[in-house]
Amino acid sequence: xxxxxxxxxxxxxxxxxxxxxxxxxxxxxxxxxxxxxxxxxxxxxxxxxxxxxxxxxxxxxxxxxxxxxxxxxxxxxxxxxxxxxxxxxxxxxxxxxxxxxxxxxxxxxxxxxxxxxxxxxxxxxxxxxxxxxxxxxxxxxxxxxxxxxxxxxxxxxxxxxxxxxxxxxxxxxxxxxxxxxxxxxxxxxxxxxxxxxxxxxxxxxxxxxxxxxxxxxxxxxxxxxxxxxxxxxxxxxxxxxxxxxxxxxxxxxxxxxxxxxxxxxxxxxxxxxxxxxxxxxxxxxxxxxxxxxxxxxxxxxxxxxxxxxxxxxxxxxxxxxxxxxxxxxxxxxxxxxxxxxxx
Amino acid sequence: xxxxxxxxxxxxxxxxxxxxxxxxxxxxxxxxxxxxxxxxxxxxxxxxxxxxxxxxxxxxxxxxxxxxxxxxxxxxxxxxxxxxxxxxxxxxxxxxxxxxxxxxxxxxxxxxxxxxxxxxxxxxxxxxxxxxxxxxxxxxxxxxxxxxxxxxxxxxxxxxxxxxxxxxxxxxxxxxxxxxxxxxxxxxxxxxxxxxxxxxxxxxxxxxxxxxxxxxxxxxxxxxxxxxxxxxxxxxxxxxxxxxxxxxxxxxxxxxxxxxxxxxxxxxxxxxxxxxxxxxxxxxxxxxxxxxxxx
Numbered sequence: 001x002x003x004x005x006x007x008x009x010x011x012x013x014x015x016x017x018x019x020x021x022x023x024x025x026x027x028x029x030x031x032x033x034x035x036x037x038x039x040x041x042x043x044x045x046x047x048x049x050x051x052x053x054x055x056x057x058x059x060x061x062x063x064x065x066x067x068x069x070x071x072x073x074x075x076x077x078x079x080x081x082x083x084x085x086x087x088x089x090x091x092x093x094x095x096x097x098x099x100x101x102x103x104x105x106x107x108x109x110x111x112x113x114x115x116x117x118x119x120x121x122x123x124x125x126x127x128x129x130x131x132x133x134x135x136x137x138x139x140x141x142x143x144x145x146x147x148x149x150x151x152x153x154x155x156x157x158x159x160x161x162x163x164x165x166x167x168x169x170x171x172x173x174x175x176x177x178x179x180x181x182x183x184x185x186x187x188x189x190x191x192x193x194x195x196x197x198x199x200x201x202x203x204x205x206x207x208x209x210x211x212x213x214x215x216x217x218x219x220x221x222x223x224x225x226x227x228x229x230x231x232x233x234x235x236x237x238x239x240x241x242x243x244x245x246x247x248x249x250x251x252x253x254x255x256x257x258x259x260x261x262x263x264x265x266x267x268x269x270x271x272x273x274x275x276x277x278x279x280x281x282x283x284x285x286x287x288x289x290x291x292x293x294x295x296x297x298x299x300x301x302x303x304x305x306x307x308x309x310x311x312x313x314x315x316x317x318x319x320x321x322x323x324x325x326x327x328x329x330x331x332x333x334x335x336x337x338x339x340x341x342x343x
Numbered sequence: 344x345x346x347x348x349x350x351x352x353x354x355x356x357x358x359x360x361x362x363x364x365x366x367x368x369x370x371x372x373x374x375x376x377x378x379x380x381x382x383x384x385x386x387x388x389x390x391x392x393x394x395x396x397x398x399x400x401x402x403x404x405x406x407x408x409x410x411x412x413x414x415x416x417x418x419x420x421x422x423x424x425x426x427x428x429x430x431x432x433x434x435x436x437x438x439x440x441x442x443x444x445x446x447x448x449x450x451x452x453x454x455x456x457x458x459x460x461x462x463x464x465x466x467x468x469x470x471x472x473x474x475x476x477x478x479x480x481x482x483x484x485x486x487x488x489x490x491x492x493x494x495x496x497x498x499x500x501x502x503x504x505x506x507x508x509x510x511x512x513x514x515x516x517x518x519x520x521x522x523x524x525x526x527x528x529x530x531x532x533x534x535x536x537x538x539x540x541x542x543x544x545x546x547x548x549x550x551x552x553x554x555x556x557x558x559x560x561x562x563x564x565x566x567x568x569x570x571x572x573x574x575x576x577x578x579x580x581x582x583x584x585x586x587x588x589x590x591x592x593x594x595x596x597x598x599x600x601x602x603x604x605x606x607x608x609x610x611x612x613x614x615x616x617x618x619x620x621x622x623x624x625x626x627x628x629x630x631x632x633x634x635x636x637x638x
Contacts, residue, residue: 052468063484173626177618179570181577181593182611185600193601280475284574288597298476299578302483314480318471325471 025327045329049322056318060311061103065096090114103311112315113308117301123312126297131316133203134293137212137285138278144217145224145274150260150267152221153228157263158255160233168225175222180281184215184288201290212289216281220274227270231263238262268331275324279317356555359631366627369620376617380426388420403605421587422610428588429614432502433569437561439507440568444514445557449545451515452522463519469512478571479580481505498583502575506568517560521553555632562628566621573614589614 078086087093090113091102106113112123149172156168191211192200199208235241236259244258283295294313301309360366379386394416451462469477485501492500522545525531534544573590575581577597582588589610596607 052471055468056472060480063480173622174615174619177566177615177622179573179593179611179614179618181573181590181597182608182615185597185604185607185611188600189604276470276473279473280574283475283578287578298479299580302479302580310480310483314472314476317473317476321471321473 057315060314112312115306115309117304117306123308130294130297133291140213141217141278145220148221149224150228153225154232154260156229157232172222172225175218180215180284187211203291212285216285220277227267231266235259235263272325272328276321356631360627363627365623369623372620376426379423380430383423383427425587425589425592429569432572433565436506436568437564440510441514444511445518448515448518449522452519466512478505478509481508495583499586502581510564514560525549525552559629562625566618
């Protein structure tokens with residue numbers, strides 16, 4: 001099979017994406033905290049986020065420890081001494097409250113414990129190995145969703161009640177309705193087995209990214225398109241747009257500088273739920289395209305009853321979502337000066 | 344007087360809905376799917392587990408319209424029986440979430456103040472766990488608590504319980520917002536002033552007024568739950584054989600994608616069409632109930 005060899009671009013592109021992402025967030029925080037004197041608000045949000053994570057950590061811990069059946073009673077019976085040793089090593093012989101203290105103490109130090117199933121490997125280790133793949137998959141999908149959804153929605157809104165509108169919205173509603181286990185296999189059938197163009201699975205070079213990213217990004221793109229359209233339609237009838245038109249500005253200037261800029265605010269607010277959507281979707285997509293990411297580990301850890309891994313991955317997912325919501329809130333304040341976050 | 348007014352409101356919505364061709368076609372399509380699912384024993388050409396070793400992995404043809412799978416089972420029949428499972432999961436879990444969500448949201452919105460902020464904080468916490476992760480955690484918990492059940496039944500009930508528990512959050516938020524809005528209305532003030540008890544104001548006065556948005560949310564909740572169930576089953580954590588839903592059928596087909604793509608495509612397509620129909624119907628209902636929001 002002949003594949004495009006894009007691997008030499010991999011390094012610089014990814015580095016650039018990572019750098020701009022990280023610096024963008026840091027810059028945003030610095031801007032919010034210093035330039036707008038929102039440190040109080042920011043601190044409050046940060047405290048709220050940590051509280052939420054603490055609650056989630058406690059609940060998942062309780063939930064999984066209360067369940068009958070230990071992690072070591074599934075396979076062949078171990079000799080009692082060996083079992084006692086293992087339980088002592090993982091503090092499973094201690095009372096629950098002590099186990100919880102051990103757990104929280106480790107958690108604060110960034111140690112999520114050792115996996116029960118992969119003996120000798122820490123959960124932090126397993127997660128840090130698989131999370132870059134999942135993050136890449138998720139971020140590229142989100143990017144694709146915005147790049148595809150916003151123009152489509154703007155087009156539909158600007159050309160309201162025309163064939164453009166109808167067809168764009170039909171595409172969007174189909175995108176919401178398409179299950180990823182139909183899109184993925186169809187893409188594989190066409191691009192791999194028929195055209196012999198793209199690799200069917202794995203996660204090694206940018207050519208491997210194309211199909212999983214498209215499969216995962218399609219649904220959020222459709223959601224964004226619908227949202228952008230209705231937001232554009234709301235904005236297009238407001239007074240300032242009429243004024244802009246009356247001043248004799250060209251249609252494209254009105255659309256881009258006046259309508260679109262204001263319509264994107266609801267779209268930004270929706271990005272938090274979209275990240276949740278992408279996280280959920282990544283389970284199926286990672287399975288279809290054999291991406292070695294977190295979704296795969298989570299599903300396996302559930303079947304294996306690998307408590308520390310389940311807890312670790314759940315916490316991480318929650319942390320990602322909390323972070324995403326925090327970023328969205330701050331972005332929201334940047335793009336819309338009408339919103340006063342300080343109260 | 345009031346009776347007449349509310350009647351005409353529903354009549355108006357019905358009239359608007361009938362004008363929306365996409366919504367009507369979707370409703371008819373969904374009725375056909377539900378009809379086939381309910382009367383599967385009469386409609387399906389074969390039994391869903393009848394194996395025929397001489398007819399393994401047939402392509403679609405005259406005898407088996409959608410072909411057969413790796414055990415020689417008729418795919419069309421399996422999709423019809425799968426519809427039974429998928430639709431039952433979607434409808435019953437949504438109804439269960441509806442009951443929980445309406446009660447929770449109504450209490451939160453009606454009492455307001457501290458009760459409201461505590462109840463909503465709890466929902467905010469639930470929102471920070473991705474739905475599929477929460478679903479899987481609830482299923483894990485259920486599976487380990489219901490030890491006396493047969494594994495296949497355990498997976499089935501676990502899916503139902505998990506989807507019901509996870510879905511109510513959206514409905515609770517919506518109902519709370521609506522109740523907060525309606526609370527300001529004069530008719531509620533009038534009811535309060537003549538001493539109608541809270542539960543009666545909620546059930547007899549506010550609830551009928553917010554029924555429209557609730558029905559619309561329900562129409563979107565059902566496809567979301569059907570989709571989640573198929574995702575769960577596809578990754579092997581949902582429904583277990585011998586039970587079959589569209590998700591488990593797709594999972595079966597996934598193993599032989601290269602050589603026999605029809606096995607995964609047909610359940611995927613029927614799921615897609617049903618999701619499309621639910622979404623179009625939901626859009627139609629929203630426009631019908633709230634013509635002001637119509638774009």
